[in-house]
Amino acid sequence: MSAKVENVVIVGTGCAGLTAAIYTARANLQPLVLEGILPGGQLTTTSEVENFPGFPEGIDGFQLMQNLRQQAEKFGTRYESGSVTGLDVAQWPYTLKLADREIRAKTVIVATGASPRLTGIPGEKELYGGKGVTTCATCDGAFYRQMDVAVIGGGDSAAEEALFLTRFASKVYLVHRRDTLRASKIMADRATSHPKIQPVWDSVPVSIDGVAEGAVSGLRVRHVKTGAESVLPVKGIFVAIGHVPNTAPFTAAVDTDEQGYFVTTAHSQVKTRTPGVYVAGDCADHHYRQAITAAGMGCQAAIEAERWLAEKGG
Ligand code: NAP
Numbered sequence: 001m002s003a004k005v006e007n008v009v010i011v012g013t014g015c016a017g018l019t020a021a022i023y024t025a026r027a028n029l030q031p032l033v034l035e036g037i038l039p040g041g042q043l044t045t046t047s048e049v050e051n052f053p054g055f056p057e058g059i060d061g062f063q064l065m066q067n068l069r070q071q072a073e074k075f076g077t078r079y080e081s082g083s084v085t086g087l088d089v090a091q092w093p094y095t096l097k098l099a100d101r102e103i104r105a106k107t108v109i110v111a112t113g114a115s116p117r118l119t120g121i122p123g124e125k126e127l128y129g130g131k132g133v134t135t136c137a138t139c140d141g142a143f144y145r146q147m148d149v150a151v152i153g154g155g156d157s158a159a160e161e162a163l164f165l166t167r168f169a170s171k172v173y174l175v176h177r178r179d180t181l182r183a184s185k186i187m188a189d190r191a192t193s194h195p196k197i198q199p200v201w202d203s204v205p206v207s208i209d210g211v212a213e214g215a216v217s218g219l220r221v222r223h224v225k226t227g228a229e230s231v232l233p234v235k236g237i238f239v240a241i242g243h244v245p246n247t248a249p250f251t252a253a254v255d256t257d258e259q260g261y262f263v264t265t266a267h268s269q270v271k272t273r274t275p276g277v278y279v280a281g282d283c284a285d286h287h288y289r290q291a292i293t294a295a296g297m298g299c300q301a302a303i304e305a306e307r308w309l310a311e312k313g314g
Contacts, residue, residue, distance in 0.1 A: 005093045006032045008305050009105040011084050014041025015291045016281025017111035018068035019298030020305075024109075025075035027306045032103070033072070034096075035081045040065035041113050042243075042282070043291055045136045052291050061138075064291075084112075087253040089274050094253075106312070107276040107305040110250055110262070111298060114243035114282040114289075119152060123208030123216075124239070132216025133208065133237045137161040144169050144236040150219045151175065152205050153240035159183040159191040161240045166196040173232050175200045175221055200232065208237060245283045253277055261286050270301040276312075278304050 008024045008031040010017045017033060024031040043049060043061035050058040073079070086097040087108060096103045116135035118124055127133045134140040137151075141164055149169045151162045154176035165172045174191060179201040181188040191197050203221040206229060210217035218231040245261045247254070254272045255263040262284040265271045269285070270278045278301035281294035 006103060006105045007309060008107045008109060009034065009096055009103055010109045010111060012036065012111035012113055013039050014111060014113045014281055014294060015043060016294040016298035018072050019295040020109045020111060020280055020302040021072035021077040022075065023299055023302030024305060025072055025077045029306065030076050033077055033079050034084060035079055036083050045138050049291060084249050087250050089253040089277065106309060109278045109280060109301045109305060110283060111280045112246040112283045114245045117242045117244050118239055119205050119241060121205050121207050123211050126211045127208055127216050131214055132235060135239050137164045137238050141165050141168050146170050147235040148233060149236035149238065150232050150234045151238045151240055154178060154181045156183045156187050158240035159187040161238050162191050162197050163194060166194055172197045173200050173234065175203050175205060177204050177224060178202065247283050254279060259286060270297055270304055276308055
């Protein structure tokens with residue numbers, strides 16, 4: 001193990017992690033940011049971000065994350081790639097365990113975000129990736145020009161994915177298990193009034209056809225009220241049914257709730273029961289889950305880390 005002890009290690013490079021980096025770097029703490037498998041986090045898979053304050057024309061999600069990264073770097077943030085497998089808080093400074101190394105840190109800010117949830121229906125795993133099942137319209141939508149596709153889900157993500165896919169697909173089925181969308185009114189109205197989007201209400205996905213051929217050829221759905229099953233003749237299936245928090249490597253150091261989200265102490269969104277360990281963003285928030293709220297939590301975590309280090313004598 002290296003003898004070096006970091007002031008602050010930030011795990012994750014989404015809005016929460018990079019905002020924490022900007023603040024701790026400006027506090028002259030020279031933070032080390034660990035980048036995982038999706039640098040930039042979920043916003044890099046979003047197209048236009050219309051609700052981040054300060055961008056009246058909207059901003060491309062990837063561009064926003066590039067901007068945050070550069071802003072943090074300008075003040076002295078260092079980046080390393082590596083996925084954390086564990087956090088040992090038995091002794092201070094704490095030890096972050098990675099596959100190939102260990103890093104010692106006085107404070108840790110965990111901002112690992114959340115990953116897309118999958119349905120678990122037969123055919124999904126077999127056809128995931130380049131075979132027709134995906135969780136990212138921005139990444140894969142262009143492969144489905146002039147084809148029929150289905151989006152599963154009823155939240156803002158599902159509405160956004162469906163709308164994005166209308167640029168390419170001939171028809172977009174929006175398969176939702178209830179008869180009203182959970183999405184915000186503006187997104188729901190845009191989606192349901194779009195001529196290319198056909199809502200499939202009160203329907204749950206049952207299985208995906210095409211496993212033998214190695215490519216999606218249909219989505220079997222069941223109407224929850226009548227029990228009737230039918231097959232939507234689609235070539236692409238976009239799963240948008242929410243997310244699972246990426247908290248598993250940290251459960252020995254930080255409490256989690258029954259859904260796996262980090263639990264913080266009373267009166268704080270970011271403090272955990274372990275002094276010097278803070279959490280921020282979607283890994284600790286299943287209520288708001290916005291880019292701006294994640295950034296806000298990153299800011300809070302950075303200020304807490306800075307104050308705690310100052311109290312400890314740096
Ligand atoms: P979400 O709001 O949790 O919605 C998940 C959707 O998937 C719900 O409609 C849910 O149905 C459905 N669902 C969950 N499990 C399912 C299953 N096993 N089978 C079938 N359907 C299932 O997740 P999200 O859409 O990813 O949004 C997450 C957060 O990000 C939200 O706060 C959202 O507002 C925000 N967001 C905002 C924007 C934007 O403002 N532009 C864009 C994307 C996301 P029920 O409705 O029946 O529960």
